[in-house]
Each structure stands twice: as structure tokens, then as C-alpha cells.
Amino acid sequence: MKQKEGFVLRDVCGEKVIVAEGLGVVDFGKLVSLNETAAWLWQEAAKQGDFTVDSLTQALCDEYEVSQEQARRDVTALIGQWQEIGIIG
Amino acid sequence: MAKVSDNVIIGNAIQLVNEGMKVTFPVKGYSMLPFIIGGRESVDLVKPEEPKVGDVVLAWVEGRRYVVHRIISINGDQVVLMGDGNVAGVEHCRLKDVAAVAVAVVDRKGRHHPLYVAWRVRASRLWWRLLPVRRWILAVYRRTWLKVAG
Secondary structure (H helix, E strand, C coil): CECCCCEEEEEEEEEEEEEEEECCCCEEEEEEEEEEEHHHHHHHHHHHHHCCCHHHHHHHHHHCCCCCHHHHHHHHHHHHHHHHHHCCC | CCCHHHHHHHHHHHHHHHHCCEEECCCCCCCCCCCCCCCCEEEEEEEEEEEEECEEEEEEEECEEEEEEEEEEEECCCCEEECCCCCCCEEECCCCCHHEEEEEEEECCEEEEEECCCHHHHHHHHHHHHHHHHHHHHHHHHHHHHHHHH
């Protein structure tokens, strides 16, 4: 899976937000707000380029103190949301 | 997301506009009928260069709130604005309070319609001349076309 082009993590009003931003156009009608962990995972996914549930789960376990199962559950749920919103493909 | 006041969100949008970005921003309310339908449509905002009469702008008015309204007169530094959907009532601000200019309206389907093409300019001028009867046209519009369109 990859992040779709044009979705950028920005700081809006003190919150981490994914903004649809293509060619210098930002859509404030379509903001996706993230908690800290989700924002971190988004950045990880960007670093990885092509990522999977496994690769993000591993990254989460490496960075945070969390069990493999919990991490996998959280990553699976988050990726599900991203797919639903249409920001990854 | 924690509840953030509209003014803060608009402030953020203005920051991005000042960076040279074009920001698509949802519009609330009916004060810009019939050209912009609040609650359903957005406007594309860019950095203002030389605000002109007829421009639809985001401005900080009366020193206390933001509106997206049309400029109806400019006298030196003094700007007067009025919502297309208002039948009376104007707002005042200074030129420096004009934070962004709307260059397009974005409909429900995400289509961008440039605001200053010839027919729209003609329509907004005609709409201005119809000010004395605006109240009745809007009353009919809200009960008919507005319910159907969008």
C-alpha cells in the first residue's frame, strides 16, 4: 500500500491534520485529524513508501512499548480508516 | 478533534493563503445567496492583490468577525461589504482587513466555478440593481430552487 499523492500532514490549530494538498491548493473542507500515534504512523508510512500492516506494526512495536497483538489491531484499524477515507491505495 | 473556534480555523486558512496557497474553505449561512450556498458549497481563497468593487472577499469586519461578502464600495482605505443574500445591512472594514479574495465557488460535486467570468459579473451587477426587490426574489428562491438544486 502507498499513500496517495497530495495528502500532507500539517499542523492546523495545534492539531495534526492530513490535508488534501495538490499543486498548492489546500482543501479545508476535507481535513482528517489524527492523534499523536496516528500522525507518527502516517509519517512512518511516508518513510516506508510501500508499506503493509506488518511493516507498520513492526515500526510501532520498535518505537512504542506495546504488544505485537495490540499494535497489529491498532494498525489494522487505522489502515482501514485511511482506506475508507481514500488517502491510501 | 477538540472544539476549535471558527476564527482560529479561519486564521489558519489565512496563514496558508499568505504563503501563496489556494485554500478551499467551506461557507456557512445564506448571506451569499444566490451565488454561493452556505452549508453546501465552498470558496477558493487566494491572497488579495488589489481588492476591487465586485470582489467576493474574506474580511475581518467591524473589528469583531469574519465574513465572506462582496465589496460594494471602496473609498480610499474604507471598504464597504454586503452579502449577496442580505437585503439590508452592510459591513465596514479597512483595506488591510481584507484577508483573502474568493476566486471560485466549489459546488457539492467538487466542481470549481470561477467567480469572475463575464456572465457571473453581469449577473452580480444585475443582482445589485435588483436590491429593492431582493427580499422577494430570495423568498421565492429559498422555497423553490434552493430546495431542489445543489
